[in-house]
Amino acid sequence: MMTSTSLARRLSLWLLIPLALCGAVLLVTAWNSARHTADRSYDRLLDAASRAMAEQVRWQHGHLWFDLPASALDILAPSGQERVFYTLVDRTGTALSGNAHLPTMAGHDHPSADFSTATLPWHGMMIRLGVRQVTPSGWGEPSPFEIRVAHTLEARDHLARELFMASAWRLLAMLILAALVVVWLIRRSLSPLRVIRRELRRRSANDLSPLALPTPRELKELVNALNDLLARQRGAHAEQQRFIGDASHQLRTPLAGLSARAELALRQEDPAQWHAALKVLHVTSTDAARLASQLLSWTRLHHPESGLENEALTLSTIARHGVVRAMEQTGFRHIDVGLDTEQGDATITGAGWQLEEALANLLDNARRYGASCITVGTRADPPSLWVEDDGPGIEAHERAELMKPFRRGGQNGPTGSGLGLAIVDGIARAHGADLTLTTPSRGGLRVTLTFRTPS
Amino acid sequence: MSFHLKHRLTHRGLQTVALIILLVGSTAHASAARPQTTLTLEAQTPQHAQLRIDGAVDEHIIAPVLTAFQAANPHVRVVYRNFSTEALYHHYDHLPDQDSADLVISSAMSRQYALVNEGHAQPLGASISDHWPRDALWRNELVGLSFEPIVMVFRQDLLKDALPRSHEALLEYLTTHREALQDKVVTYNPAKSDTGFTFTAQDAQQSPGYWSLINALGGVHAVQLDSTRPMLEGLAAGRYVIGYNLIGSYAFQAARDNPALTVVVPEDYALVLQRLAFIPRSARHPNAARHFLAFYTSEAGQQVVATQAMLGALHPATRGPGSASALKMGFGGSLRPIHLSPGLMALVDPLKRQSVLSRWQREFTRNTPPPDDSIR
Known part of the structure; x- marks a missing residue:
């Protein structure tokens, strides 16, 4: 379907084509009926003329007498301009009298009827032929005879044309009127669409308020869907605004801390104090940098145009890389990080950097919340990746709340961006994986990403 | 026992028009295609057109009309052959290819009508005057010329x-x-x-x-x-x-x-009675016949018809003795025209x-x- 197809044009086409076809059929019918009417009325004349002739045929002394009435011939020419023919034929088919030798009725429709008519070509012209079979009664032994009468078709054609033209004009006027009404109705019915279009086009980029337009029932659905979309857009927009606010707030706190610490250190004269201050500045700026990078990955994750570049991945490889990378960091120096992978690789499709990011975030979260022993594991069936720690865990009622950005577990917990679990949740959604938080039997927290097997 | 007679007549207005009347036998039962008399009006120009008329009208009745026609059209050689109505009918009933005139005029109305009804005529074209009475015209193939x-x-x-x-x-x-x-x-x-x-x-x-x-x-x-x-x-x-x-x-x-x-x-x-005329399908010079009919039904032609031929001028504009309108005026109620x-x-x-x-x-x-x- 071409995108440029006009709904109005399609509707018009599909309504007007049947209308035109209907009109054509009606015109043909009108022509046939006009012909039929003309034939019927003028066949009566043939009938009357042949009857008048038959009445003038007499058998006398075994001899046929025929006093052809002139009026019968006059009747045969309704408009006076037709050529007129008649033949009197005896039982054996011999012409007894007449001004032409008319043919007999070919393919007699009703052999029992005493009068029948047909239109046929004869001597280079079209004639209407009427044949009357007569079985006379009278003295002696009268033998049956046949009277054939015919005339050319001028009067019939004229009458048929007149009748047809009369109905054709009416029909055409009706069709044109109907076509105009159809076109007008289509334009009128589609006008709410135009109103909606104008309304949407008129809006500024920030105007996401619901459409309040009087619309017919059929378009209510569309307007409702549009309003739903607008509502979601509004929600997303608010979310973004809040996120930016939160992010700015999060970044401002460490930066303000850095600034205050640096100012304090500058008042000191002691290099040892400076050294201590620089150490604090280093830790804080590292956190801020990490926060910034987390914000960046969150943004990348939520960018509407960042498609998921899919590649085949093995979960155990991702787990091993994550563990190795964690071990290289100073924060993990006193933590026991273990790997628990199964024989037989679990393979999924997804974006490697995202899953690595998710794993890094989970490990970082576990470390920050005071775990001393962390295990990263994978399972093949169903493909899953999990991180288990022996930290304080998360209360079941807090878990859903923690999926949102800038929500930190615990009231007075350690410093953290509050983005970690939200990022993991986003990545899980992007991969169509389920994110579950459970409490293992020996306490702590187990976060599991369960992927759906491609079926 | 046929005899030939050749004599000259001079028309009042036209000294040079030669009228050659050939009387070729006057027996009532001449053979079907043999005319009783023949009247030839030679053309006055070296290059000439031809008009042949076969009729059942005595030549002394129709001669003034033919003469007037030739006076108006000196380049036309006019040949008029007079037949009995029966001879004329039988001649044209067999659609002659060889011996066909360009116009057939006869007082046997029924025979003329039957011939044209059978399709022996060709259209008269636009030759007949628009004022000609409609009941003296049939299918534009057969025209009534007299009253x-x-x-x-x-x-x-x-x-x-x-x-x-x-x-x-x-x-x-x-x-x-x-x-x-x-x-x-x-x-x-x-x-x-x-x-x-x-x-x-x-x-x-x-x-x-x-x-x-x-x-x-x-x-x-x-x-x-x-x-x-x-x-x-x-x-x-x-x-x-x-x-x-x-x-x-x-x-x-x-x-x-x-x-x-x-x-x-x-x-x-x-x-x-109406003399009926048609142009046979086998006519050699149908346009000459149309030309003649145009002249005959014109006011000028009708004047000759009324005053000299006494055939009864049908043109409504023609008045005076010899015109249909004068006859209708005189005997209005009793005239019973034989309808076409x-x-x-x-x-x-x-x-x-x-x-x-x-x-x-x-x-x-x-x-x-x-x-x-x-x-x-």
Whole structure:
């Protein structure tokens, strides 16, 4: 379907084509009926003329007498301009009298009827032929005879044309009127669409308020869907605004801390104090940098145009890389990080950097919340990746709340961006994986990403 | 025993127009394609066109029209051949390819109609004047050219009592003067003449009293001839004193030349004959024929028709003696024009002919034992 197809044009086409076809059929019918009417009325004349002739045929002394009435011939020419023919034929088919030798009725429709008519070509012209079979009664032994009468078709054609033209004009006027009404109705019915279009086009980029337009029932659905979309857009927009606010707030706190610490250190004269201050500045700026990078990955994750570049991945490889990378960091120096992978690789499709990011975030979260022993594991069936720690865990009622950005577990917990679990949740959604938080039997927290097997 | 006669006539307005009348035999039963007389008007220019007309109109009636036509069109060589109506019909019924005229004019209306009905004619085109009466035109193939009442002619000088002026009065007159009128009455022989048969059939339709009239005609041993001219000659010579059913145009012209002849247009009804013309499909010069018809139906042509040919000018603009409008004015109520309609063809039907003729014969001989037998 071409995108440029006009709904109005399609509707018009599909309504007007049947209308035109209907009109054509009606015109043909009108022509046939006009012909039929003309034939019927003028066949009566043939009938009357042949009857008048038959009445003038007499058998006398075994001899046929025929006093052809002139009026019968006059009747045969309704408009006076037709050529007129008649033949009197005896039982054996011999012409007894007449001004032409008319043919007999070919393919007699009703052999029992005493009068029948047909239109046929004869001597280079079209004639209407009427044949009357007569079985006379009278003295002696009268033998049956046949009277054939015919005339050319001028009067019939004229009458048929007149009748047809009369109905054709009416029909055409009706069709044109109907076509105009159809076109007008289509334009009128589609006008709410135009109103909606104008309304949407008129809006500024920030105007996401619901459409309040009087619309017919059929378009209510569309307007409702549009309003739903607008509502979601509004929600997303608010979310973004809040996120930016939160992010700015999060970044401002460490930066303000850095600034205050640096100012304090500058008042000191002691290099040892400076050294201590620089150490604090280093830790804080590292956190801020990490926060910034987390914000960046969150943004990348939520960018509407960042498609998921899919590649085949093995979960155990991702787990091993994550563990190795964690071990290289100073924060993990006193933590026991273990790997628990199964024989037989679990393979999924997804974006490697995202899953690595998710794993890094989970490990970082576990470390920050005071775990001393962390295990990263994978399972093949169903493909899953999990991180288990022996930290304080998360209360079941807090878990859903923690999926949102800038929500930190615990009231007075350690410093953290509050983005970690939200990022993991986003990545899980992007991969169509389920994110579950459970409490293992020996306490702590187990976060599991369960992927759906491609079926 | 045919003889040739060649003589020159000079037209009043045209000294140079040569009229060559060739009388080629005058026997009534010449062979089908043999004309009774031929009239040739040579063209006045070296390069000439040709117009051939075959007709059943006496050449002295139609000559003024032909002459006037040639005066207007000196480049046309006009050949007119006069036939009997029967000869003309049989000639054109067989669609002659060789010997075909460009225009056929005849007073046998039924025969002409039958020929054109069968498709022997070609369209007249736009030749006929727009003012020509519509009832004198059929399918634009057949045109009525004249308006000629059927009349009675009397030798008033040789008759007693007041002249009968209607059919009924004639019947009474014939009955009253039966003895005196023996062999002195002349009329058409319907068996031999199509024109006469047409009158008979039309008369019979007008009134059942017609058969009494035939009865009375039989009573006076009316002489039966097959054309108007010999009847007028007999009347002029005094052989006959009453002529019944004569063609008006001939009678009026004869009465103009011979005051002894009295022409009576019957007051109860008078049939009106039309000479019908068509252009045969086999015509060699159909456009010349159209040209002639255009002239004939024009006002100029009609003036000649009214004043010289006495054929009855049909053009509504033509007034005065010899025009249809003058005749209608004079005898309005009693004129019964024979209509140009398919009913005419009933007169050609062989069985109908047979039945009418046998009735005619029966009525004619009813009260009259064959005179020959009674003498011998």
